[in-house]
Amino acid sequence: MSVLDDIVVGVREDLERRRAARSEADVRAALADVDAARDPMPALRARGSSVIAEVKRRSPSKGHLADIPEPAALARAYADGGAAAISVLTEERRFGGSLADLVAVRAEVDTPLLRKDFVVDDYQVLEARAAGADLVLLIVAALDDATLRRLHDLAGSLGLTTLVEVHDAEETGRAVDLGADLVGVNARDLKTLEVHPGTFAELAPLVPADRVLVAESGVSGPGDAAAYVAAGARAVLVGEALVRTGDPAAAVAAMTGLVAPESAGAR
Numbered sequence: 001m002s003v004l005d006d007i008v009v010g011v012r013e014d015l016e017r018r019r020a021a022r023s024e025a026d027v028r029a030a031l032a033d034v035d036a037a038r039d040p041m042p043a044l045r046a047r048g049s050s051v052i053a054e055v056k057r058r059s060p061s062k063g064h065l066a067d068i069p070e071p072a073a074l075a076r077a078y079a080d081g082g083a084a085a086i087s088v089l090t091e092e093r094r095f096g097g098s099l100a101d102l103v104a105v106r107a108e109v110d111t112p113l114l115r116k117d118f119v120v121d122d123y124q125v126l127e128a129r130a131a132g133a134d135l136v137l138l139i140v141a142a143l144d145d146a147t148l149r150r151l152h153d154l155a156g157s158l159g160l161t162t163l164v165e166v167h168d169a170e171e172t173g174r175a176v177d178l179g180a181d182l183v184g185v186n187a188r189d190l191k192t193l194e195v196h197p198g199t200f201a202e203l204a205p206l207v208p209a210d211r212v213l214v215a216e217s218g219v220s221g222p223g224d225a226a227a228y229v230a231a232g233a234r235a236v237l238v239g240e241a242l243v244r245t246g247d248p249a250a251a252v253a254a255m256t257g258l259v260a261p262e263s264a265g266a267r
């Protein structure tokens with residue numbers, strides 16, 4: 001079993017526990033009480049790079065990254081640094097997150113929020129919106145086409161933006177065919193956990209220029225961000241480098257507003 005398959009097994013167990021405690025009908029009823037979802041696309045399409053800053057305590061590949069006793073305080077720093085969106089990892093077993101983190105961050109900032117998890121079931125999309133998320137991640141490698149489309153449509157019907165994550169050419173084709181406006185290229189292969197920094201430049205030309213590309217994983221600072229921007233990224237999604245620095249606001253600001261040099265291939 002690949003690492004991804006293994007993670008999804010645990011995610012399904014956890015989600016069935018939550019569904020037993022709170023019915024889907026209850027979650028749907030709660031949707032009436034949340035503010036309309038914020039649209040992250042105008043900021044992501046604007047000139048100059050954007051940062052999607054992640055609240056991440058640990059990962060299967062790196063182990064412990066940061067304690068983050070107060071996710072809201074970290075999110076405040078990200079917002080102050082000019083993050084276009086904030087990603088909150090809600091997976092519990094491997095990443096040490098929870099939906100409670102998302103709720104806490106939502107109460108603190110007005111920035112668009114991404115629920116970063118292994119979404120495989122309608123229930124998770126509904127609970128994301130009910131918790132105040134504005135975006136959800138859909139990982140192409142974890143979903144068959146019918147499920148990918150159903151989750152994408154459900155998210156759209158709730159006003160959620162989907163970040164559709166790919167790590168090879170086949171998955172990129174599936175994301176493009178789906179009509180995904182926001183495509184994330186994850187340099188970390190979730191099947192092996194290896195990082196391949198060249199993946200972004202390989203896959204970017206396969207994505208039509210009207211879509212917004214996000215470079216995900218292994219971005220350690222402005223130099224990496226600039227390289228991705230030159231290869232066609234409008235945004236970088238950064239976790240580890242931001243949760244480990246002493247000044248997350250400054251770190252976000254340093255990766256924001258970068259523009260591709262004239263010589264870079266326009267997408």
Ligand SMILES: O=P(O)(O)OC[C@@H](O)[C@@H](O)c1c[nH]c2ccccc12
Nearest residue numbers: 186216217218219237238239240241
């Ligand atoms: O901490 P990094 O290397 O900056 O990576 C952030 C983000 O890309 C990574 O957390 C991630 C990308 N896609 C995911 C899917 C599930 C869990 C986590 C991820």
